Amino acid sequence: xxxxxxxxxxxxxxxxxxxxxxxxxxxxxxxxxxxxxxxxxxxxxxxxxxxxxxxxxxxxxxxxxxxxxxxxxxxxxxxxxxxxxxxxxxxxxxxxxxxxxxxxxxxxxxxxxxxxxxxxxxxx
Amino acid sequence: xxxxxxxxxxxxxxxxxxxxxxxxxxxxxxxxxxxxxxxxxxxxxxxxxxxxxxxxxxxxxxxxxxxxxxxxxxxxxxxxxxxxxxxxxxxxxxxxxxxxxxxxxxxxxxxxxxxxxxxxxxxxxxxxxxxxxxxxxxxxxxxxxxxxxxxxxxxxxxxxxxxxxxxxxxxxxxxxxxxxxxxxxxxxxxxxxxxxxxxxxxxxx
Numbered sequence: 001x002x003x004x005x006x007x008x009x010x011x012x013x014x015x016x017x018x019x020x021x022x023x024x025x026x027x028x029x030x031x032x033x034x035x036x037x038x039x040x041x042x043x044x045x046x047x048x049x050x051x052x053x054x055x056x057x058x059x060x061x062x063x064x065x066x067x068x069x070x071x072x073x074x075x076x077x078x079x080x081x082x083x084x085x086x087x088x089x090x091x092x093x094x095x096x097x098x099x100x101x102x103x104x105x106x107x108x109x110x111x112x113x114x115x116x117x118x119x120x121x122x123x124x
Numbered sequence: 125x126x127x128x129x130x131x132x133x134x135x136x137x138x139x140x141x142x143x144x145x146x147x148x149x150x151x152x153x154x155x156x157x158x159x160x161x162x163x164x165x166x167x168x169x170x171x172x173x174x175x176x177x178x179x180x181x182x183x184x185x186x187x188x189x190x191x192x193x194x195x196x197x198x199x200x201x202x203x204x205x206x207x208x209x210x211x212x213x214x215x216x217x218x219x220x221x222x223x224x225x226x227x228x229x230x231x232x233x234x235x236x237x238x239x240x241x242x243x244x245x246x247x248x249x250x251x252x253x254x255x256x257x258x259x260x261x262x263x264x265x266x267x268x269x270x271x272x273x274x275x276x277x278x279x280x281x282x283x284x285x286x287x288x289x290x291x292x293x294x295x296x297x298x299x300x301x302x303x304x305x306x307x308x309x310x311x312x313x314x315x316x317x318x319x320x321x322x323x324x325x326x327x328x329x
Contacts, residue, residue: 003133003150003310010305011138035143058137082143 008057019078019085022061024049024099025092025112030063030076031084042084045074048092048112050099064102066110071103091115126223127206127328128153129176130311132234134321138302138312146314148302151232153221153311153327158213159195159203172209174219175200177324202324222306224327231297234318234325239290243267248284294318 022028029046047065050073054060059078064071076083092112102110130153137147160173179201181189192199196216211223224230244250244267252265267286271279296317303312317325 003152003308004136006308007136007138007150007303007305007310007312011303033143077139077145079139080143080145081139 005056011057017079017083019083020088022049022086022088022091024051024097025094025115026088027090027092027112028063029087029089030074031086032076033082033084035082046089047072047074048099048102050102052097064099066106071106091117125206125208125328126210127174127204127326128219128221128223129156129174129202129204130154130221130325130327131177132317132319132321132323132325133310135316140302146302147316148312148314149317151311151313151317151325151327152309154309155218155220157195157197157200158215158217158219159192159197159200161213161215162205169207170209171205171207172211172213173203173205175203177201204326206328220306221304221309221311224301224304224311224329226301226304228301228329229298230301230313230327230329231295232299232313232317232325232327233293233295234323236290236292236294236318237320238288241287242289243286244284247286247289250284 020028026049027047028049029044031042031044034041034043045063045065047063049061050064051062052059053062057079060075061078062073062075064073066072091114093115094112099112130151133150133152135147135149137145140146154176156174156176158172159175162169162171162173164170175192175195175197177200179199181199184192184199189199194215211219213219239246243265245252245265250265250267253260253263253268256264267284270283270285296315299317300314301311302314304310311327313327319325
């Protein structure tokens with residue numbers, strides 16, 4: 001097991017990326033690099049995180065969105081060099097770590113309530 | 125042919141230069157010690173005998189201890205022979221994982237995980253009966269007929285039946301060396317190799 005940890009440390013040593021911390025229920029935008037021949041462009045995928053899976057360098061997360069009325073899920077490796085950036089749009093209030101129940105829902109019931117955070121109010 | 129003995133550590137995945145994620149196996153390969161150089165003149169064939177892994181001297185037979193002493197090394201746990209080896213090494217010299225280069229095609233020989241006594245569906249890929257109804261009772265994974273009654277009146281040799289599965293020596297060909305860490309003796313090989321973690325494998329090409 002130490003050998004696996006070592007290999008990951010070596011391979012990810014030069015990958016110094018910092019993404020915002022997000023978890024299941026959050027709404028994020030993943031800007032993903034797509035290489036077409038020699039050209040490279042960035043495609044964004046915006047949706048709700050329904051799962052964070054695995055540990056270490058092989059961990060992945062799944063983003064679900066509704067595209068033209070059809071649910072689309074995409075699995076991203078967290079340390080993929082093709083992820084340009086991740087933007088956290090909203091953090092959601094959910095009670096589960098894996099939101100598989102979202103697959104059976106559509107429309108209003110598929111909405112995730114936004115988590116209300118305490119904000120420091122400046123004194124007048 | 126060249127080769128090295130190693131220990132399977134486990135599997136992981138890495139990102140290659142083109143951004144693709146590749147599943148690979150980490151193998152702790154070598155260092156191996158040359159314990160005997162066989163030649164056509166003395167033994168009738170050309171081969172390099174290599175040894176890997178430490179063994180306790182008190183558990184090693186005296187004859188083997190002397191054999192290892194002749195190569196000026198400590199007792200080893202695994203000894204293998206590489207026939208017609210392309211590496212020219214003298215007795216007592218060590219072989220490390222830098223005999224391979226990144227991107228090279230290799231084959232890996234290992235012993236598969238033992239599965240115990242298995243039926244024909246798992247062991248030989250029979251499809252089973254396929255239906256649970258139409259009078260099948262409880263024989264959905266049964267092999268069916270194993271031969272004719274009046275002719276040949278016997279069961280042909282080699283008829284595939286249930287039995288012990290796994291624990292066989294298997295060679296997996298055309299695997300790719302993804303990365304080498306010479307200081308730690310780690311080799312990363314694309315795909316999977318036979319056996320459980322910690323089992324002994326032979327990497328060759």
